[in-house]
Amino acid sequence: MNPIPHWGIFITEPMILGSDVMIVLVSVAIVFALTKFRKWGWLWREWLTTVDHKKIGIMYLIAALLMLFRGGVDAELMRTQLALPNMTFLDAEHYDEIFTTHGTIMILFMAMPFIFAMFNIAVPLQIGARDVAYPYLNAISFWMFFLGALLLNISFVIGGSPDAGWTSYPPLSELGFSNGPGENYYLLALSISGIGSIATGINFLVTILKMRAPGMTLWRMPLFTWSVLAACILILFAFPALTVALALLLLDRALGAHFFTILHGGDPMMFINLFWIWGHPEVYIVILPAFGIFSEVISTFSKKATFGYGSMVFALMAISIVGFLTWVHHFFTMGSGADVNTFFAIATMVIAIPTGVKVFNWLFTMYRGRIRMSLPMMWAIAFIPCFAIGGATGVMLAVAPADYQYHNSYFLIAHFHQVLIGGTVFGMLAGMYYWWPKMFGFLLNERLGRWAFWFFNIGFYVCFLPQYALGFMGMTRRIYTYPSGLGWTVPNFISTIGAYLMGIGFVFMVWQIIYSIKYGERDLTGDPWDGRTLEWSLPSPAPHYNFATIPTIQGRDAWWLAKQGELSKADFLPAKDELKPIHMPKNSGRPFILSLWFFVLGLGLTFGVVPMDVIAGIGIAYCLFRRSFEYDTDYYIPVDEVIHTESALGRLQG
Amino acid sequence: MSGQHPSTAHATPSFPWQYVIGFILSLVLTVIPLWLVLDHVWKPTPLVIGILLCAVLQIFVQLFMFMHFTHGDGNGPAYQTVILSIGFFFAIIFIGASIWIMSFGYQVQ
Amino acid sequence: MTTTAHAPAENHHGAGHIHVDYPDRPVEYQTEDGALKILGFWVFLATDLILFSCLFATFIVLRSHVDGGPTGKELFDIPSFVAETFILLTSSFTGGLATFEMHRDKRNRVVGWLIVTVLLGLSFVGLEVKEFVHMAMDGATLQRSAFLSAFFTLVGTHGCHVSLGILWMTGIIIQLVRFGINPITARKVFIVNMYWHFLDVVWVFLFTVVYLMGVM
Numbered sequence: 013m014n015p016i017p018h019w020g021i022f023i024t025e026p027m028i029l030g031s032d033v034m035i036v037l038v039s040v041a042i043v044f045a046l047t048k049f050r051k052w053g054w055l056w057r058e059w060l061t062t063v064d065h066k067k068i069g070i071m072y073l074i075a076a077l078l079m080l081f082r083g084g085v086d087a088e089l090m091r092t093q094l095a096l097p098n099m100t101f102l103d104a105e106h107y108d109e110i111f112t113t114h115g116t117i118m119i120l121f122m123a124m125p126f127i128f129a130m131f132n133i134a135v136p137l138q139i140g141a142r143d144v145a146y147p148y149l150n151a152i153s154f155w156m157f158f159l160g161a162l163l164l165n166i167s168f169v170i171g172g173s174p175d176a177g178w179t180s181y182p183p184l185s186e187l188g189f190s191n192g193p194g195e196n197y198y199l200l201a202l203s204i205s206g207i208g209s210i211a212t213g214i215n216f217l218v219t220i221l222k223m224r225a226p227g228m229t230l231w232r233m234p235l236f237t238w239s240v241l242a243a244c245i246l247i248l249f250a251f252p253a254l255t256v257a258l259a260l261l262l263l264d265r266a267l268g269a270h271f272f273t274i275l276h277g278g279d280p281m282m283f284i285n286l287f288w289i290w291g292h293p294e295v296y297i298v299i300l301p302a303f304g305i306f307s308e309v310i311s312t313f314s315k316k317a318t319f320g321y322g323s324m325v326f327a328l329m330a331i332s333i334v335g336f337l338t339w340v341h342h343f344f345t346m347g348s349g350a351d352v353n354t355f356f357a358i359a360t361m362v363i364a365i366p367t368g369v370k371v372f373n374w375l376f377t378m379y380r381g382r383i384r385m386s387l388p389m390m391w392a393i394a395f396i397p398c399f400a401i402g403g404a405t406g407v408m409l410a411v412a413p414a415d416y417q418y419h420n421s422y423f424l425i426a427h428f429h430q431v432l433i434g435g436t437v438f439g440m441l442a443g444m445y446y447w448w449p450k451m452f453g454f455l456l457n458e459r460l461g462r463w464a465f466w467f468f469n470i471g472f473y474v475c476f477l478p479q480y481a482l483g484f485m486g487m488t489r490r491i492y493t494y495p496s497g498l499g500w501t502v503p504n505f506i507s508t509i510g511a512y513l514m515g516i517g518f519v520f521m522v523w524q525i526i527y528s529i530k531y532g533e534r535d536l537t538g539d540p541w542d543g544r545t546l547e548w549s550l551p552s553p554a555p556h557y558n559f560a561t562i563p564t565i566q567g568r569d570a571w572w573l574a575k576q577g578e579l580s581k582a583d584f585l586p587a588k589d590e591l592k593p594i595h596m597p598k599n600s601g602r603p604f605i606l607s608l609w610f611f612v613l614g615l616g617l618t619f620g621v622v623p624m625d626v627i628a629g630i631g632i633a634y635c636l637f638r639r640s641f642e643y644d645t646d647y648y649i650p651v652d653e654v655i656h657t658e659s660a661l662g663r664l665q666g
Numbered sequence: 667m668s669g670q671h672p673s674t675a676h677a678t679p680s681f682p683w684q685y686v687i688g689f690i691l692s693l694v695l696t697v698i699p700l701w702l703v704l705d706h707v708w709k710p711t712p713l714v715i716g717i718l719l720c721a722v723l724q725i726f727v728q729l730f731m732f733m734h735f736t737h738g739d740g741n742g743p744a745y746q747t748v749i750l751s752i753g754f755f756f757a758i759i760f761i762g763a764s765i766w767i768m769s770f771g772y773q774v775q
Numbered sequence: 776m777t778t779t780a781h782a783p784a785e786n787h788h789g790a791g792h793i794h795v796d797y798p799d800r801p802v803e804y805q806t807e808d809g810a811l812k813i814l815g816f817w818v819f820l821a822t823d824l825i826l827f828s829c830l831f832a833t834f835i836v837l838r839s840h841v842d843g844g845p846t847g848k849e850l851f852d853i854p855s856f857v858a859e860t861f862i863l864l865t866s867s868f869t870g871g872l873a874t875f876e877m878h879r880d881k882r883n884r885v886v887g888w889l890i891v892t893v894l895l896g897l898s899f900v901g902l903e904v905k906e907f908v909h910m911a912m913d914g915a916t917l918q919r920s921a922f923l924s925a926f927f928t929l930v931g932t933h934g935c936h937v938s939l940g941i942l943w944m945t946g947i948i949i950q951l952v953r954f955g956i957n958p959i960t961a962r963k964v965f966i967v968n969m970y971w972h973f974l975d976v977v978w979v980f981l982f983t984v985v986y987l988m989g990v991m
Binding site: 145146165210211214215217221222223248249251252253255256257260263264267268269271273275276277278279282286289510595638640641643646 | 840
């Protein structure tokens with residue numbers, strides 16, 4: 013594919029040299045610390061080999077926050093370059109690399125692991141299950157994502173980052189125009205993590221359909237679980253299209269095929285078509301779980317059942333189906349013809365209806381509720397106006413003839429940041445604050461969290477509202493500098509200030525987490541928010557088997573009803589004579605090792621090193637073969653141990 | 667240990683009628699389109715519709731005669747019927763819409 | 776219901792270390808885990824269906840983009856693809872017979888039918904490789920035109936699925952010989968046959984859309 017680049021690539025640029033030195037120093041520090049405190053065994057036993065959904069969820073969360081940092085640094089670099097006309101802070105090549113990695117990382121390696129963190133942390137606890145349907149596969153999903161993310165992130169220091177945009181349109185992304193390894197990194201990193209995403213979709217769909225506690229009918233499921241079900245449907249039917257688009261582009265680059273080339277009958281537009289068959293559902297994949305979190309948070313912090321539960325469910329399902337019928341609105345300007353554009357424009361506008369239903373339901377849930385302004389609720393409330401503006405500009409973009417004006421302008425940039433930050437990021441932060449005590453057993457400091465909230469929110473509007481204006485003034489996306497005298501200077505400068513404010517907000521968030529690890533208030537009740545759903549009936553953090561006895565569910569928001577005395581609270585506490593040995597999956601190191609082989613395979617394919625690919629292929633085959641012949645995959649926790657754990661938590665009855 | 671053996675509650679017939687009938691149907695549904703194409707009796711449009719119809723019937727043969735499509739584990743609905751139906755729906759949408767969307771490029775050779 | 780733990784290899788007739796949750800169900804559904812895995816595999820097949828549908832969409836869009844090179848009508852050898860079709864249809868039938876015999880607890884017959892299925896699969900792959908080589912010798916390569924890129928990728932992806940299925944089935948035959956029919960091996964036989972029948976469904980569309988419509 014590509015010859016091995018000269019080793020000089022490691023030292024040619026001061027920026028890259030600096031990153032190299034940083035990576036080496038940080039790696040040495042980590043290795044030193046792990047060795048000094050004798051933590052290698054702990055790392056392997058407790059984390060690298062775990063199949064426990066709660067720990068996998070925590071690892072997803074850490075990875076998502078790290079990637080939010082990396083993508084955020086990319087954003088700050090870009091905004092710095094654009095703050096004033098004719099800046100030379102970044103050159104064109106670096107700017108291209110940075111906007112490409114910013115988009116790729118934020119969507120695939122920040123938003124996706126963030127929603128998967130929430131899936132893992134909340135879903136099994138909400139439905140009364142002891143783990144997901146396939147715990148071993150769940151670990152594979154995480155490590156495939158993690159090593160895929162690593163593969164993309166090392167591109168900057170080894171060989172160069174991709175620079176054809178996060179959408180990677182051919183012919184620019186074909187070998188003739190992007191002949192470095194960067195584009196290969198992109199294709200392989202996304203393919204590897206995509207395998208993990210599809211597996212997660214299958215895993216959680218089956219978990220929700222088959223592993224609910226007795227009595228928890230579909231119509232008694234919490235709305236977050238419903239939103240995960242809808243997101244899983246989207247993942248299952250959207251991600252294979254991405255796999256195909258990436259694979260065909262890789263065939264063009266690696267074997268000289270002609271799917272998307274200009275020569276020999278190739279058609280670049282087919283890539284764009286396949287990419288957005290995945291790409292549009294993808295934005296609903298990352299927004300629907302956020303909708304689910306808002307439903308949980310708003311109902312809990314208003315002390316009311318969600319208004320219009322049934323219409324919420326129908327809205328989620330409608331979005332997950334109609335979301336598949338709108339993809340052409342990303343390329344109206346391709347010129348498919350008036351009939352095609354009209355169909356997809358109308359389908360896009362139709363999506364606004366179920367979304368609007370949801371917004372009104374949240375407002376009516378708050379109406380006459382006893383509202384508590386805790387951090388999760390603040391992020392949920394901030395979401396509503398933000399998403400309303402983003403949705404309205406989205407409908408503007410959906411008008412196909414008008415889109416010819418807005419297409420690829422900063423108006424579009426402002427729109428999708430408004431829905432992706434205002435929707436997904438606010439939602440995930442609300443979820444993080446909401447379930448943090450359940451994950452770690454302590455609460456995050458409220459005061460620092462408020463500083464983070466206000467910096468991030470004010471910064472958000474300061475950053476993105478000027479960009480709508482810039483779009484109307486003709487500024488297009490992906491330009492690395494602009495001349496003075498166009499009237500773009502002031503809005504760009506304001507926008508950059510906003511980006512810095514958001515950065516300060518993030519710093520407060522990190523400070524909040526570090527501070528709270530040391531001084532945070534312990535959550536001894538297991539139910540710090542006076543919650544409604546099943547996860548709050550467990551101690552924080554939950555024991556590794558979750559439920560000592562699986563409760564029988566007799567209503568929607570059953571835990572709330574029990575606290576109100578309408579149902580028996582004793583159903584949620586284990587009785588000594590009802591305990592049985594608990595069936596659990598064994599930990600395994602193979603998911604990690606298997607994913608490492610995929611990483612090696614990806615690296616080998618990126619640089620066209622055939623022996624590396626062959627060795628990695630053998631490694632993968634060996635791992636799969638060993639798994640197939642492994643029959644000893646589970647064990648039982650004896651009753652004595654359950655009694656011991658539950659008595660120590662003061663929960664055992666009888 | 668009844669678990670070691672297939673349960674008598676699901677008594678299996680001694681001859682695999684279902685599979686044999688399915689096999690014969692699948693052969694017939696292959697021979698018909700082959701004959702239609704090789705014999706050039708029909709015009710192109712009805713011919714394409716005819717052979718696609720045979721292919722769709724083949725799906726049903728495989729799903730119902732061989733794959734136990736509607737059988738579940740007996741605990742709750744057989745969810746795979748819903749999931750695969752949605753899958754077929756989207757497969758048709760993706761293929762049909764792609765042809766429609768990309769038809770502007772029909773003159774490209 | 777729980778038998779005491781043995782290594783499966785020591786217990787020739789199967790259920791060592793296997794906790795049977797539902798003795799009244801068909802053998803492949805008798806463990807909770809087995810029931811979950813079968814449903815999960817159905818869901819996986821739905822995703823694979825979408826994968827093939829995207830490849831089909833690409834093929835149909837690009838099928839006329841021959842760039843002055845060879846067309847399907849010139850390249851496709853009717854006896855060869857008809858033979859491939861009948862071989863694969865027959866292997867789907869023999870795979871089904873393996874499931875049938877599994878429900879009657881006839882281990883040796885299951886093994887026998889699976890071996891027949893594997894051999895038919897091998898001959899299918901052999902014919903396909905021969906067809907590909909033949910085409911490449913005539914200058915009809917992946918690099919020649921968009922039509923040929925799409926053809927080789929679509930048919931080749933199916934061929935890779937079949938090849939993987941052959942390896943997988945071979946692994947299951949070994950496990951059947953070693954451990955006999957038990958809820959775990961039965962679930963594996965059931966799932967690999969679902970996969971095999973699914974590949975037959977895909978092939979029927981390759982036969983119709985690629986080959987028959989190609990020679991029309």
